Amino acid sequence: MTAPPALPPLHLVVMGVSGSGKTTVARALAAELDLTFAEADDFHPPANIVKMTAGIPLTDEDRWPWLRALxxxxxxxGTRGESTVVTCSALKRSYRDLLRGAGGRVQFLDLEGSRELLAARMRGRSGHFMPxxxxxxxxxxxxxxTPDEQAWTYDVACPSAExxxxxxxxVRRELGSGK
Structure with missing residues (x-):
């Protein structure tokens, strides 16, 4: 009897606008599934952080080097056989298309919420550069x-633990443990 083929590395990209709870969900998910975690904010070049801290929105040109680094x-x-959980706003399809180039399986988890809830969360946090x-x-x-992207969408009004x-x-049911 032969062993089943190994699953390709899985990259769970927890996406959404600022205040959607990406980091909270991604950290807990990485711990639950014992996967390597990365915060996309850590991949921003210093110039991007300066702009955002000053309240200046990033342009596509600002975002491409950041997205390529992630x-x-x-x-x-993935080349080491490691699956990951990463945070990334992934605001546009073109950004998500670039991230899909990481190889393995890239699965987006889209965290959505009302503007009012997101704004309240942002006002309530401290120590983050994004105003x-x-x-x-x-x-x-x-x-x-879009439906053809097969992202998994979740309402952030639900508790992050849920x-x-x-x-x-x-992930366990559809993909195996991912690691």
Whole structure:
């Protein structure tokens, strides 16, 4: 009897605008599934952080180097057979298409919520460079995933623990442990 073929690395990209709970969900999901975690904000060049801290929205030109760095990190992990959980706003389909180039299976988890809830969350957090004033620019740039992208969508009004439990069960059921 032969062993089943190994599953390709899985990269779970927890996406959404600022305030959607990407980091909370992604950290808990990585811990639950014992996967390598990365915060996309850590891949921004310093100039992007300066702009966002000043309340200046990023342009596509600002975002491409950041997205390529994140994709390359995911690909590097994948070549070692490591599956990952990463945060990334992934606002546009073109950004998600670039991230899909990491290889393996790239699955997007789209965290959605009302503008009011997102703004309240942003106002309530401290120590983050992204001001609440940039929420509208992110919502304006957002291209929600289309059905052909097969993203998994979750309402952030639900407790993050419920979202994590549902995603973890789905990953285990559909894909194996991912690692």
């Amino acid at each position: 994709r390359d990190w995911m690909a590097e992990q 609440a004033a940039l929420l509208d620019s992110q919502l304006g740039a957002l291209e929600p995933p 979202i994590v439990a549902e995603v973890a069960a789905r």
